[in-house]
Amino acid sequence: QLSKAGWLLDMEKLILGNSIGEGEFGAVYEGEYMGKKVAVKNIKCDVTAQAFLEETVVMTKLQHKNLVQLLGVILHNGLHIVTELMAKGNLVNYLRSRGRSVVDVKQLLRFSLDVCEGMEYLESKKLVHRDLAARNILISSENTAKISDFGLAKAEPKSTDNAKLPIKWTAPEALKKEKFSTRSDVWSYGILLWEIYSYGRQPYPKMALKDVKEKVEQGYRMEAPDDCPPVIYTLMRSCWESDPSKRPSFRKLREKLEKEHRDCKSTSGS
Numbered sequence: 127q128l129s130k131a132g133w134l135l136d137m138e139k140l141i142l143g144n145s146i147g148e149g150e151f152g153a154v155y156e157g158e159y160m161g162k163k164v165a166v167k168n169i170k171c172d173v174t175a176q177a178f179l180e181e182t183v184v185m186t187k188l189q190h191k192n193l194v195q196l197l198g199v200i201l202h203n204g205l206h207i208v209t210e211l212m213a214k215g216n217l218v219n220y221l222r223s224r225g226r227s228v229v230d231v232k233q234l235l236r237f238s239l240d241v242c243e244g245m246e247y248l249e250s251k252k253l254v255h256r257d258l259a260a261r262n263i264l265i266s267s268e269n270t271a272k273i274s275d276f277g278l279a280k281a282e283p284k285s286t287d288n289a290k291l292p293i294k295w296t297a298p299e300a301l302k303k304e305k306f307s308t309r310s311d312v313w314s315y316g317i318l319l320w321e322i323y324s325y326g327r328q329p330y331p332k333m334a335l336k337d338v339k340e341k342v343e344q345g346y347r348m349e350a351p352d353d354c355p356p357v358i359y360t361l362m363r364s365c366w367e368s369d370p371s372k373r374p375s376f377r378k379l380r381e382k383l384e385k386e387h388r389d390c391k392s393t394s395g396s
């Protein structure tokens with residue numbers, strides 16, 4: 127099925143370079159495939175490789191400027207997953223290492239809009255990401271933000287191992303009743319907005335993981351990050367409505383962010 131679709135790549139055409147990141151299942155390398163700069167993830171464990179092969183099947187069907195593009199897989203020494211190279215790494219490190227003096231508010235808004243557009247595309251395909259967080263957003267050499275890590279993305283959300291859920295990013299109904307939906311992705315998107323406007327801080331700073339779930343259920347919500355535009359904080363809060371049906375769709379969020387982006391003045395040349 128993969129080879130017919132042209133997703134099966136040739137190990138001999140791959141030039142492997144340096145390690146550029148550490149994933150849960152091993153290192154990520156930069157490389158070149160037929161003249162194109164790529165990132166390569168090698169999964170050696172057979173059981174995990176099988177799960178990832180399923181992930182790549184989802185990815186092969188998706189194409190959007192704000193989703194990290196899968197180029198294909200190589201069946202060699204387990205599984206090699208080959209994606210487009212995102213030269214500036216993940217969004218958390220990008221924001222933490224550069225900070226306010228380099229990244230202006232207009233750029234933050236651009237990243238927010240990029241992710242929202244990618245999610246609007248997934249929403250239109252009725253796919254639920256389930257692990258939307260700034261650590262899973264990668265930045266291209268041209269500063270475009272793209273969504274990666276479709277490991278948990280499923281058309282029909284099945285129950286997962288609760289112990290593995292990213293508690294600080296997951297909507298209350300998804301934590302409690304495993305009700306994952308586009309609207310629970312919207313909750314996570316609100317947390318991601320908070321991460322962006324706080325320049326890569328850990329959400330619910332100083333709060334123990336075990337307290338977050340309970341506090342959030344009782345109605346606690348994070349405060350606005352320093353210097354966060356009120357319009358953006360209002361959007362975050364709408365993403366964190368307890369009732370999922372009261373949260374906006376990605377389409378609605380995108381429309382509001384686009385308007386903001388048009389009105390926003392750049393304060394630096396970055």
Ligand code: ATP
Binds near residue numbers: 154
């Ligand atoms: P998974 O659960 O799929 O293993 P993970 O969150 O553990 O995901 P990876 O997706 O394997 O981590 O990525 C780990 C790090 O490697 C990322 O944070 C990023 O810095 C880097 N990385 C991953 N993919 C790319 C890419 N396409 N281009 C550039 N860097 C990447």
